[in-house]
Amino acid sequence: MKAAPWVERLGYAILVVAGLVAPFVVYPVFAMNVLCFALFASAFNLLLGYTGLLSFGHAAYLGAAGYVTGYACKAWGWPPLFGIALGTLVATALGYIIGSLAIRRSGIYFAMITMSFAQLIFFLAVQFPWTGGEDGLQGVPRGTLFGLVDLSRNLPLYYFVYAVFLFGFAVIHRTIHSPFGHVLRSIRENEARALSLGYDVARYKLLAFVLSAALSGLAGATKSLVFQLASLTDVHWHMSGQVVLMTLLGGMGTVLGPSVGALLVVALQNELASLGSWVPVITGAIFVVCVLAFRRGIVGEVQALVKRSF
Amino acid sequence: MRTLALLLCIAASAAAAEKESKISDGVVKIGVLTDMSGYYSDIAGSGSVTAAKMAVEDFGGKMLGKPIEIISADHQNKADIASNTARKWFDEEKVDAIADLVSSSTAGAVMPVAAEKKRITLLSGPATTAFTGEKCTAYNVHYTYDNWALANGTGREVVRQGGDSWFFVTADYIFGKSLEEDTSKVVKAAGGKVLGAARHPSPGTTDFSSFLLQAQASGAKIIGLANAGLDTVSCIKQAKEFNITPKQSLAGLLVFISDVHALGLDVAKGMYLTTAFYWDLNDETRKWSKRFFERQGKMPTMVQAGVYSEIRHYLEAIKAAGTDDADAVMAKMKATPVNDFFAKNGRIGPDGLHRHEMYLAQVKSPEESKHPWDYYKILKTIPAAEAFPTVEQQNCPLVKK
Amino acid sequence: MKALFGQLLLGLINGSFYALLSLGLSIIFGLLNVINFAHGALYMLGAFAAYVGLVQLGIGYWPALVLSPLVVGVLGLLIEVLLLRRLYGLDPLYGLLLTFGLTLVLEGAFQQLFGVSGNPYPMPAQLSGGADVRFMFLPWYRGWAVVVSLLVCFASWWVIERTRLGSYLRAGTENPRLLQAFGVNVPLMFTLTYAYGVALAAFAGVMAAPIYQVSPSMGSNLIMVVFAVVVIGGMGSIAGSIITGVGLGLVEGMTKYFYPEFASTVVFIIMAIVLLVRPAGLFGRER
Numbered sequence: 001m002k003a004a005p006w007v008e009r010l011g012y013a014i015l016v017v018a019g020l021v022a023p024f025v026v027y028p029v030f031a032m033n034v035l036c037f038a039l040f041a042s043a044f045n046l047l048l049g050y051t052g053l054l055s056f057g058h059a060a061y062l063g064a065a066g067y068v069t070g071y072a073c074k075a076w077g078w079p080p081l082f083g084i085a086l087g088t089l090v091a092t093a094l095g096y097i098i099g100s101l102a103i104r105r106s107g108i109y110f111a112m113i114t115m116s117f118a119q120l121i122f123f124l125a126v127q128f129p130w131t132g133g134e135d136g137l138q139g140v141p142r143g144t145l146f147g148l149v150d151l152s153r154n155l156p157l158y159y160f161v162y163a164v165f166l167f168g169f170a171v172i173h174r175t176i177h178s179p180f181g182h183v184l185r186s187i188r189e190n191e192a193r194a195l196s197l198g199y200d201v202a203r204y205k206l207l208a209f210v211l212s213a214a215l216s217g218l219a220g221a222t223k224s225l226v227f228q229l230a231s232l233t234d235v236h237w238h239m240s241g242q243v244v245l246m247t248l249l250g251g252m253g254t255v256l257g258p259s260v261g262a263l264l265v266v267a268l269q270n271e272l273a274s275l276g277s278w279v280p281v282i283t284g285a286i287f288v289v290c291v292l293a294f295r296r297g298i299v300g301e302v303q304a305l306v307k308r309s310f
Numbered sequence: 311m312r313t314l315a316l317l318l319c320i321a322a323s324a325a326a327a328e329k330e331s332k333i334s335d336g337v338v339k340i341g342v343l344t345d346m347s348g349y350y351s352d353i354a355g356s357g358s359v360t361a362a363k364m365a366v367e368d369f370g371g372k373m374l375g376k377p378i379e380i381i382s383a384d385h386q387n388k389a390d391i392a393s394n395t396a397r398k399w400f401d402e403e404k405v406d407a408i409a410d411l412v413s414s415s416t417a418g419a420v421m422p423v424a425a426e427k428k429r430i431t432l433l434s435g436p437a438t439t440a441f442t443g444e445k446c447t448a449y450n451v452h453y454t455y456d457n458w459a460l461a462n463g464t465g466r467e468v469v470r471q472g473g474d475s476w477f478f479v480t481a482d483y484i485f486g487k488s489l490e491e492d493t494s495k496v497v498k499a500a501g502g503k504v505l506g507a508a509r510h511p512s513p514g515t516t517d518f519s520s521f522l523l524q525a526q527a528s529g530a531k532i533i534g535l536a537n538a539g540l541d542t543v544s545c546i547k548q549a550k551e552f553n554i555t556p557k558q559s560l561a562g563l564l565v566f567i568s569d570v571h572a573l574g575l576d577v578a579k580g581m582y583l584t585t586a587f588y589w590d591l592n593d594e595t596r597k598w599s600k601r602f603f604e605r606q607g608k609m610p611t612m613v614q615a616g617v618y619s620e621i622r623h624y625l626e627a628i629k630a631a632g633t634d635d636a637d638a639v640m641a642k643m644k645a646t647p648v649n650d651f652f653a654k655n656g657r658i659g660p661d662g663l664h665r666h667e668m669y670l671a672q673v674k675s676p677e678e679s680k681h682p683w684d685y686y687k688i689l690k691t692i693p694a695a696e697a698f699p700t701v702e703q704q705n706c707p708l709v710k711k
Numbered sequence: 712m713k714a715l716f717g718q719l720l721l722g723l724i725n726g727s728f729y730a731l732l733s734l735g736l737s738i739i740f741g742l743l744n745v746i747n748f749a750h751g752a753l754y755m756l757g758a759f760a761a762y763v764g765l766v767q768l769g770i771g772y773w774p775a776l777v778l779s780p781l782v783v784g785v786l787g788l789l790i791e792v793l794l795l796r797r798l799y800g801l802d803p804l805y806g807l808l809l810t811f812g813l814t815l816v817l818e819g820a821f822q823q824l825f826g827v828s829g830n831p832y833p834m835p836a837q838l839s840g841g842a843d844v845r846f847m848f849l850p851w852y853r854g855w856a857v858v859v860s861l862l863v864c865f866a867s868w869w870v871i872e873r874t875r876l877g878s879y880l881r882a883g884t885e886n887p888r889l890l891q892a893f894g895v896n897v898p899l900m901f902t903l904t905y906a907y908g909v910a911l912a913a914f915a916g917v918m919a920a921p922i923y924q925v926s927p928s929m930g931s932n933l934i935m936v937v938f939a940v941v942v943i944g945g946m947g948s949i950a951g952s953i954i955t956g957v958g959l960g961l962v963e964g965m966t967k968y969f970y971p972e973f974a975s976t977v978v979f980i981i982m983a984i985v986l987l988v989r990p991a992g993l994f995g996r997e998r
Contacts, residue, residue, distance in 0.1 A: 101987065111804060
């Protein structure tokens with residue numbers, strides 16, 4: 001199943017170096033956006049790629065954490081680290097509540113239930129007075145890190161976001177390669193067998209769900225600091241669909257796939273922004289092509305190629 | 311003596327350096343950030359871009375020997391897209407000022423970004439009064455109209471005509487809520503009552519029947535529409551469908567000429583509205599509007615006319631200041647009165663609010679309308695001092711008391 | 712009290728649209744095991760087919776009521792034959808993802824062609840005006856929309872539950888292979904079922920056109936609620952989806968009277984409660 005270890009290691013090395021020099025090559029805000037989405041998609045992949053559960057409502061965790069972090073930093077004047085921690089915590093709690101209801105059903109029902117709950121969160125975000133409704137939560141201060149590093153400048157903020165990303169990525173990497181991760185994969189392959197082997201499948205699924213929601217929240221919390229804004233876009237179902245696309249395009253069930261997918265999708269949207277409504281058309285078309293002919297995704301295909309050649 | 315000469319030398323070279331860099335990046339770049347395809351695209355949209363281009367052409371296309379450039383983008387009425395675009399424009403495209411910003415949520419998202427980066431926002435489309443009040447920034451001009459002006463113009467007049475009990479149908483975001491709040495104050499001050507409000511999500515609501523039924527149940531004489539664009543148009547139509555309108559009257563608090571055009575005079579006739587601009591006011595407005603019509607195929611809304619005027623004023627200020635440095639230009643813009651077809655002796659206050667005359671109008675009936683786009687009867691010219699709040703009333707934290 | 716009845720009536724109107732859409736979704740899911748995410752987009756397409764027919768070709772409301780579902784139904788045929796068919800036998804999630812992609816394409820394309828803001832569709836002259844029904848003024852058209860939608864729902868239920876054709880359909884839901892062995896052309900049945908479900912959506916779109924504006928986003932506003940309806944009702948039961956649709960419309964209407972701020976969330980809160988008590992939905996079976 002796995003590519004040769006040296007290929008993987010080389011991949012990581014390239015990734016780390018690319019991340020370090022990125023802000024000098026591209027517009028730092030763009031790079032930060034990519035990192036946030038890469039983390040979001042990787043967290044999502046933990047559920048779809050490694051546990052075989054398609055959540056169609058992951059925007060809820062991204063968006064909710066963004067709002068909470070934004071509010072804590074803006075209204076209560078919390079420093080960014082605490083704000084992010086609180087946002088992540090709220091996403092974790094949400095993940096626990098929704099997850100424990102959703103995992104009672106599987107497959108397509110699971111997808112619809114998560115989607116409907118995300119819609120509930122969306123409406124709450126519209127309704128609550130403190131979220132600012134259609135206006136979103138604007139002017140979130142970026143603050144300073146430990147009272148020392150001024151994050152309002154793009155470069156220091158970039159390295160902060162990069163650190164957050166690496167932390168999240170490491171957690172995911174560790175999870176996937178732990179015994180816990182192996183159990184998740186066995187659930188994906190054959191749930192009945194995992195159950196008959198004595199694994200408490202429901203608990204494993206819930207744990208994976210909560211972890212995925214928490215890391216999605218981390219991504220959303222960070223994103224709200226980068227853009228100094230939490231808005232309805234981040235809780236909308238388009239966002240839930242977008243993260244599926246990133247994961248699918250990059251290759252679900254691969255470690256690096258979601259990040260590659262996130263890079264491509266964000267870059268595409270950035271390049272095509274002037275085309276307005278053609279962006280969803282193109283994204284949708286990519287979706288269709290991926291589903292029909294390209295289900296392994298880019299990294300999946302490359303891995304298959306490498307495996308065949310060596 | 312030698313020290314003096316040296317000082318003079320330094321001063322001279324500093325002045326020379328100053329002269330070299332007076333136009334940053336060698337170009338004056340104005341971004342028109344507006345709704346190109348959505349709910350407010352008829353009010354602002356491509357018409358705002360056209361107006362901006364006309365302003366640059368009429369100015370001569372060059373600023374102190376450097377080119378003037380207009381770029382534009384669609385913010386789709388989303389706060390996040392607006393602030394991301396603005397950030398990118400400032401960081402990467404070296405945009406000096408952003409104009410229009412129709413819809414309050416986008417303006418509210420861009421203003422703090424601009425202020426942080428010392429670039430200028432020239433608001434024409436949005437209405438929220440707080441943009442020159444508690445949310446004011448040092449680099450913002452709110453040019454065309456605001457909720458306070460609308461509420462005072464229309465609200466006071468309707469109460470005077472006997473419409474003394476109100477129910478609001480309100481777009482549920484900053485603009486709608488603040489319009490409702492401002493109008494409620496005016497209604498109460500004039501001796502009227504406010505019976506309640508129904509808030510609808512916006513944009514996105516297409517069926518207003520349940521909100522209108524709430525308004526009907528309240529028994530209010532006047533249903534105040536604290537929304538804009540397509541929302542207002544749908545409300546007016548559906549009120550007719552449910553037989554609400556003859557018994558209760560609608561007061562459109564923000565109605566544009568494009569809305570009247572879409573509704574048709576038969577549906578819209580008799581409605582009061584407050585506007586900053588009407589194409590058929592005098593020879594000057596007719597002359598400019600006809601030029602606009604030739605390019606756009608529609609008569610200008612007050613937002614589009616405002617975009618032209620604010621950009622002209624901005625360019626004149628750069629010329630007068632001899633630099634595009636935001637602080638100097640802001641000072642010049644505030645010091646110079648506006649005198650063109652749009653505004654007579656308009657003044658931009660220290661809070662950034664452009665105070666000028668407004669007009670109370672009534673929509674003509676089909677019989678009264680003599681030629682295409684002949685839609686409004688101007689009932690009253692509201693002098694600037696009455697039309698807009700005073701600097702003290704605005705309570706902008708930047709203005710020292 | 713008057714206002715409550717008024718809101719309930721409006722709720723009934725919304726509910727009958729929910730019922731039409733969730734019925735189509737249920738039929739498609741029952742046989743094809745595909746969640747048709749594009750259902751909302753096809754509903755929008757139905758409305759646009761009527762609108763374009765009127766503006767470009769002068770086809771009025773009454774012919775559009777038949778023609779537009781036909782046109783969209785044919786499109787459904789193509790979608791099933793060219794795209795969906797390739798995914799049978801794979802994880803059913805791919806069907807959801809494919810139709811999600813289609814939704815983005817359709818909505819984006821129509822946004823590009825017609826703009827975001829709605830296009831007005833005139834009410835048919837025969838149905839303009841209305842009557843005072845004591846507690847409210849009922850526009851004729853809205854009354855007509857409720858009656859016709861419910862009739863179509865009931866007719867579909869009758870065909871599926873009470874006729875021979877319906878029995879094949881139900882058999883196909885249980886065991887398509889066995890049905891094939893009995894000599895029924897199952898792939899064709901799949902295609903026609905998808906086309907029919909989609910045509911129902913388009914029909915709802917034409918019905919909705921004079922009430923709401925015809926706009927590219929009209930489907931996505933509605934579809935999320937319809938999905939919640941389907942989750943609450945439980946998939947697979949035809950009668951269940953109709954009853955749940957109408958019932959939730961009424962509940963929404965009631966909420967709009969008692970606590971309007973709550974109206975858009977109430978369906979989702981009911982969903983959470985139902986899921987706690989009956990994970991398979993009100994009328995669904997555990998599978």
